[in-house]
Amino acid sequence: MTKSLFPGFDGLMSLSRREGVDVRPTLLRVLTDLYVQTRVHSDDEQRQFVELATRLIDQVDDATRAAVKAKLAIYPQTPVPVLQKLGLVAAQEGRRVPLAREIPAPAPAPSPVRAPTEAEQRMAANMAMQPKDAAEIHDMFFRAGPSERALILHNLAQTPLKAAPRIPTVRAKRAIQILEMAAIAGDVENFALELGDSLILPSRVAAQIVDDPGGEALAVAARALDMPSPNFQRILLFFKPAIGTSVNEVYRLxxxxxxxxxxxxxxLLAAWRGSTLAVTRAKYQSALHDGERQRARAGANQTRPGVQPGSSPTVRTGTGGSSER
Structure with missing residues (x-):
């Protein structure tokens, strides 16, 4: 039986048509990335890639088509039918039609007067809500099932709780690039490290988000970075194999x-940050309580001296009970 280059492709396509979730741009990008990672392909792999890619090229947006075109233009083993579909057919053997000029990037949006420093973000995050409330929200979310988590996230939008400040745009864009590269490489350690660093989260919470089997925590972290939907879908497909191979899970998330x-x-990001403060306080309060209890016990065991400091002992001199100092 021929091994599929991308299992579940037909199921995802039919689901997207039925449910209205357009995953075709993500699928074409993923197919292309998988294909160009290997220099040699079997006839079956080449046939599958031609069949799938030529179906998708006409169905995706211009930005996706341009990105795929740029990768396949420099890949030496791109099949001819795909080159023809992309307008890269060689005018002479061994040469390809040059790519069109790169679309100029839009002018950058005016930057704010001053972005908050990392220290200011930490202070604002820790003061946003009471640590006890933050810890309760954190624990409630991670204990909940998929439907309960969706309800929690819906209700959080209506709460008066103060949200964490937005991650600066430049930092968020850099984090998205690093996270996507780490996901494609399957580098869990660097993925968790970058996630914690960009969202100002302790390593314990970052690891909990990465290890969360449901994927909702990862969705929240990605939304906090304002990650585009196609990037999030690619991370799901590469970084979470259990989710990426399930049509229903990909669609649900x-x-x-x-x-x-x-x-x-x-x-929720503010709650994740504040929950750490609650854990730290509980640890030190326990230590302080133990110390006070030990000091109280030690004080009770001390014997009271018979003679007060600075006084002279009484000397009895007779039988009449008189005394002389």
Whole structure:
């Protein structure tokens, strides 16, 4: 039986048509990335790639088509039918039609007067809500099932709790690039490290988000970084194999991500940060309580001296009970 280059492709396509989630741009990018990672392909792999890629090229947006075209233009083993579909057919053997000029990037948006420093973000995050409330929200979210988590995220948008400040745009864009590269490489350690660093989270919470089997925590973290939906879908497909191979899970998390509000994600981010403060306080309060109890016990065991400091002992001189100092 021929091994599929991308298992579940037909199921994802039919689901996207039925449910309205367009995963075709992500699928074409993933197919292309998988294909160009290997220099030699079997006839079956080449046939599958031609069949799938030529179907998708006409069905995706211009930005996706341009990105795929740029990768396949420099890949030496790109099949001829795909080159023809992309307009890269050689005018002479061994040469390809040059690519069109790169589309100029839009002018950058005006930067704010002053982005908050990392220290200011930490202070604002820790003061946003009471540590006890933050710890309760944190624990409640990670204990909940998929439907309960969706309800929690929906309700967080309506709460008066103060949300965490937005991650600066430049830092968020850099984090998205690093996270996607780590996901494609399967580098769990660096993925968790970058996630914690960019969202100002302790390593314990970052690892909990990465290890969360449901994927909702990862969706919240991605939304807090304002990650585009196609990037999040690629991370799901590469970094979470158990989710990426399930049509229903990919669709469920993609729909959750598209409906997830920025405010819900930032409120939960504030709770994740504040929960660490609650854990730290509880640890030190326990240590202080033990220390006070030991000091109290030590004080009770001390014997009271018979003679007060600075006084002279009484000397009895007779039988009449008189005394002389």
């Amino acid at each position: 993609s729909r959750l991500y598209d409906r997830l509000s920025d405010r819900s994600a930032l409120v």
